Amino acid sequence: MISRHLPAVCVTFLLSLMIAGPALAQASKRHEQAVQQKPFGTRDGRPITLYTLTNANGVEVDAMNYGGIIVSIRVPDRKGQFADIVLGHETLEGYVPNPPYLGAIVGRYANRIANGTFTLDGKTYTLPKNDGPNTLHGGVDKTFNKVVWDGEPLKGKPGVTFTYLSKDGDDGWPGNLKARVTYTLTNDNELVIDYEATTDKATPINLSQHSYFNLAGEGNGDILNHELTLNADRFTPVDKNLIPTGELRPVKGTPLDFTTSTRVGERIDSDYDQIVLGHGYDHNWVINRKGDGLTLAARMYEPTSGRVLEVSTTQPGVQFYTGNFLDGSVTGKKGHVYKRRYGFCLETQHFPDSPNHQDFPNTILRPGETFRQRTVFKFSTK
Numbered sequence: 538m539i540s541r542h543l544p545a546v547c548v549t550f551l552l553s554l555m556i557a558g559p560a561l562a563q564a565s566k567r568h569e570q571a572v573q574q575k576p577f578g579t580r581d582g583r584p585i586t587l588y589t590l591t592n593a594n595g596v597e598v599d600a601m602n603y604g605g606i607i608v609s610i611r612v613p614d615r616k617g618q619f620a621d622i623v624l625g626h627e628t629l630e631g632y633v634p635n636p637p638y639l640g641a642i643v644g645r646y647a648n649r650i651a652n653g654t655f656t657l658d659g660k661t662y663t664l665p666k667n668d669g670p671n672t673l674h675g676g677v678d679k680t681f682n683k684v685v686w687d688g689e690p691l692k693g694k695p696g697v698t699f700t701y702l703s704k705d706g707d708d709g710w711p712g713n714l715k716a717r718v719t720y721t722l723t724n725d726n727e728l729v730i731d732y733e734a735t736t737d738k739a740t741p742i743n744l745s746q747h748s749y750f751n752l753a754g755e756g757n758g759d760i761l762n763h764e765l766t767l768n769a770d771r772f773t774p775v776d777k778n779l780i781p782t783g784e785l786r787p788v789k790g791t792p793l794d795f796t797t798s799t800r801v802g803e804r805i806d807s808d809y810d811q812i813v814l815g816h817g818y819d820h821n822w823v824i825n826r827k828g829d830g831l832t833l834a835a836r837m838y839e840p841t842s843g844r845v846l847e848v849s850t851t852q853p854g855v856q857f858y859t860g861n862f863l864d865g866s867v868t869g870k871k872g873h874v875y876k877r878r879y880g881f882c883l884e885t886q887h888f889p890d891s892p893n894h895q896d897f898p899n900t901i902l903r904p905g906e907t908f909r910q911r912t913v914f915k916f917s918t919k
Contacts, residue, residue, distance in 0.1 A: 572690035572697060577601050578629035583685045585629055590695035590722040595619070596916065598695075598722050602688035605642035605681065605699045605718050606632060607748050609870075612726065615843030615918040620754035622844065624880045627870050634683075637863060637875075638747040641682030642718055643674040645703060645710050646900070647745035648821070648856060648889035651780040655892035657711070657739055657901065664709040669778055674747075676708030681716070682747070696721035705738065712738030714902075726916045734908040741892045742902045746912065749860060749880030752839035752846060756873025760859065760881045761802025766836040767795035767857065769822035773888055774811055780890050781897075785823055793820060795857075798838065801881070805859060817861040817878065821854045821888055831911060835883050843918040850885035850912040853898045858882040885912040 577587040580603050587608065590598040599608040609621045625639050626632055635641065653664040653672040664672040674680055686699035696719060703714040717733040732744045751760055772793050773781040788794040792804035792812055805817050812818070826832040834855040835848040848855065860880045867875045891897040902908045 624749040644681040679707035712736040712740040752844040856884040
């Protein structure tokens with residue numbers, strides 16, 4: 538009850554609090570809630586759910602159980618203004634098909650397998666070719682980016698676990714592979730990605746996350762003025778088909794040297810043979826590491842917004858890709874046309890074509906073993 542003796546301005550103020558109170562409480566509750574879910578369509582006769590992870594700072598990550606796709610990541614700039622920093626679509630239909638692999642989990646084998654073949658324990662396996670003479674990101678039909686995963690929100694914290702059974706023979710891969718990928722959003726503004734898998738037959742495995750970032754905000758121009766540091770003294774040079782030659786080449790003296798912060802566009806159109814072959818940056822860097830734990834792989838800074846993305850991982854490599862094959866044929870959120878180099882990827886991984894390179898870190902998972910890798914995307918400003 539409001540006293541009739543209060544000044545009119547106080548009455549107005551109190552009334553506004555009474556009206557706004559439920560809305561403020563609802564907003565506070567929204568930030569406290571670990572995971573929200575909503576229907577996002579159907580695919581292959583199964584419901585698709587969009588999971589919204591929200592931390593105490595209001596940072597939000599949207600991910601769905603189709604392809605394990607990260608649909609959006611909303612983080613603040615140095616002034617506290619939030620923006621979505623990953624390329625994508627506002628509807629499920631936008632991701633069918635999804636030739637650039639926007640936001641998806643890629644596997645069974647992320648990156649390329651030369652000539653779509655590998656030999657394991659004396660047997661040669663043939664995979665579908667979908668990248669010239671190569672197999673890219675696992676194949677064609679049952680690749681992890683285009684299947685429906687089972688989703689289960691985490692209890693007590695913002696996170697979701699996606700699980701999928703890739704059957705023996707899918708796209709030519711051996712073994713029934715049980716895959717589990719968990720996204721967890723921390724109050725330190727970290728998106729933690731945990732990969733796990735088991736198999737009943739020996740099989741290669743290489744899982745990664747294929748989000749395209751633009752720290753100025755998705756659809757807000759190219760990423761050439763972003764500034765990159767890579768914790769890598771070497772990279773794996775490629776041939777004309779973008780397959781590693783087997784060499785671990787020092788980056789020093791090449792346009793692939795990001796050991797100190799360098800503007801992405803500074804050398805992206807040089808006549809260095811690797812830049813010409815990749816149409817820009819589309820290479821695997823060998824992360825400098827000591828031990829098997831989380832190690833900083835990359836740090837990207839966007840000077841206009843002040844946003845910073847740091848990538849740490851247990852994996853041995855990171856593929857830095859500058860969206861060289863985005864050609865304006867994809868129209869994304871809010872009608873934004875994604876043109877060449879409008880986004881970048883930092884795909885933590887084992888090296889491309891490792892099953893055909895005995896000197897590369899092992900990617901063969903055998904029965905009784907568990908594949909485990911972790912990657913952390915940390916968002917901040919400066």
